[in-house]
Amino acid sequence: MLAVVVGGGIAGPATAMALQAVGVDAVILEARAAGRRGGSWFTISPNGLAALAAIDALDVVRGLGVPTRTNVMMGATGRELGVLPLGAPLDDGTPALSFRRPDLAAALLDEARRRGIEVHDAARAESATTTPDGATVAVADGRRFEADLVIGADGIHSVVRAAIDPDAPAGRYVGLTNFGGITRDTPIASTLPPDSWYFVFGRRAFFGALPTPAGDVVWFANVPREPISPAERAATPVDRWQEILTDLATGDHGPFAELIGGGELELVADNTYDMPSVPVWHRGRLGLVGDAIHAPAPSSGQGASMALEDAVEMASSIAAADSVTGGFAAFEATRRARVEKVVAVGARASSTKTPGGLRRVVNDAVMRLVFRYAVTERSQAWMFDHRVRLDPVGGAGT
Numbered sequence: 001m002l003a004v005v006v007g008g009g010i011a012g013p014a015t016a017m018a019l020q021a022v023g024v025d026a027v028i029l030e031a032r033a034a035g036r037r038g039g040s041w042f043t044i045s046p047n048g049l050a051a052l053a054a055i056d057a058l059d060v061v062r063g064l065g066v067p068t069r070t071n072v073m074m075g076a077t078g079r080e081l082g083v084l085p086l087g088a089p090l091d092d093g094t095p096a097l098s099f100r101r102p103d104l105a106a107a108l109l110d111e112a113r114r115r116g117i118e119v120h121d122a123a124r125a126e127s128a129t130t131t132p133d134g135a136t137v138a139v140a141d142g143r144r145f146e147a148d149l150v151i152g153a154d155g156i157h158s159v160v161r162a163a164i165d166p167d168a169p170a171g172r173y174v175g176l177t178n179f180g181g182i183t184r185d186t187p188i189a190s191t192l193p194p195d196s197w198y199f200v201f202g203r204r205a206f207f208g209a210l211p212t213p214a215g216d217v218v219w220f221a222n223v224p225r226e227p228i229s230p231a232e233r234a235a236t237p238v239d240r241w242q243e244i245l246t247d248l249a250t251g252d253h254g255p256f257a258e259l260i261g262g263g264e265l266e267l268v269a270d271n272t273y274d275m276p277s278v279p280v281w282h283r284g285r286l287g288l289v290g291d292a293i294h295a296p297a298p299s300s301g302q303g304a305s306m307a308l309e310d311a312v313e314m315a316s317s318i319a320a321a322d323s324v325t326g327g328f329a330a331f332e333a334t335r336r337a338r339v340e341k342v343v344a345v346g347a348r349a350s351s352t353k354t355p356g357g358l359r360r361v362v363n364d365a366v367m368r369l370v371f372r373y374a375v376t377e378r379s380q381a382w383m384f385d386h387r388v389r390l391d392p393v394g395g396a397g398t
């Protein structure tokens with residue numbers, strides 16, 4: 001059996017490797033050309049790392065990750081609002097790890113290639129079709145790829161999702177724009193709590209910083225505002241964005257004005273979308289994984305972890321079913337409730353960072369109560385402590 005996986009981000013290579021492990025050959029089509037890509041950092045929590053371990057890919061990428069045990073939440077005036085552990089470590093002691101997003105994607109693609117999976121760069125899928133006997137993907141340069149099934153791992157603006165259901169909803173703007181960067185070799189690194197994201201609910205924006213073992217600090221800013229238009233993006237040079245962000249951080253607790261002023265922006269003016277509920281997850285021999293079906297807002301800290309869980313569950317479902325459509329249906333039955341709950345968590349977390357939300361909850365005392373009683377290690381255990389298994393390993397598939 002052969003699968004074409006559209007998308008070589010996080011879900012794509014993981015799904016291709018998981019399928020290969022259960023006896024299904026896979027080919028990956030990635031729209032972008034090979035080469036170094038810009039992008040910010042994200043955290044894979046233990047549930048996502050367990051999915052990487054299930055496809056024997058954790059050891060391959062572990063060295064790229066920065067251990068991240070807790071989120072430390074601070075108010076604008078410097079009052080600690082709460083400390084949230086990022087789930088129980090794996091049995092071998094591995095805690096959550098933060099990665100530079102494009103570096104993790106590139107490492108997963110390299111590992112897929114090393115395992116003999118064909119990866120086609122600069123192969124942008126334009127359409128996907130399904131018949132009772134097979135499925136086809138047409139690529140922008142005229143090539144066509146035929147297979148027994150097609151899995152769309154092509155992110156929030158998925159072409160495969162549109163082929164499955166032309167009426168599928170589009171992403172929903174969550175009211176925040178995203179900027180991310182790095183400040184290299186800075187003494188600020190040793191002033192931040194180790195192995196932790198240090199978050200500040202600032203008066204005008206939400207900031208996060210993570211010190212790396214190399215002595216750098218990775219940081220981001222979520223700025224509540226209307227989406228940034230292509231015209232504004234084109235007209236605003238990177239150093240102007242840096243000035244704007246530095247101004248937004250000035251006067252609030254934390255080292256953000258200095259970090260941003262002295263650092264390099266790697267993620268510039270990214271409008272943040274989520275995908276609350278996609279009614280149709282599969283049609284015929286076309287299915288979906290990752291952000292294409294359930295993009296949670298970045299505030300959930302779970303998008304990539306959910307994508308990795310999907311990869312393992314999709315392969316298990318396909319291998320155990322007696323038809324491709326049966327496999328897709330089993331995957332949806334296993335995943336829908338969990339991923340939609342995570343999207344809801346992300347939407348709530350984002351709303352505390354938007355202007356109305358900031359005004360509503362800026363009061364430090366309220367936030368302290370939230371982190372003491374509502375958003376706690378215990379209340380989040382369902383998310384972080386979930387463990388997927390590749391099952392049946394080496395199964396036949398149909």
Ligand SMILES: Cc1cc2nc3c(=O)[nH]c(=O)nc-3n(C[C@H](O)[C@H](O)[C@H](O)COP(=O)(O)OP(=O)(O)OC[C@H]3O[C@@H](n4cnc5c(N)ncnc54)[C@H](O)[C@@H]3O)c2cc1C
Nearest residue numbers: 007009010011031042043125155290291301302303304305
């Ligand atoms: C700023 C930011 C911070 C985040 N922080 C976190 C975090 O801390 N923790 C976390 O778990 N998640 C986080 N996320 C979410 C996470 O990045 C996504 O959920 C995750 O990358 C989803 O993986 P994916 O493979 O489904 O989609 P993507 O990573 O978007 O990959 C999709 C791939 O498909 C390719 N593609 C698109 N269209 C086509 C096409 N037509 N043909 C071929 N290829 C195509 C794209 O080029 C891309 O490589 C964050 C997201 C953002 C934006």
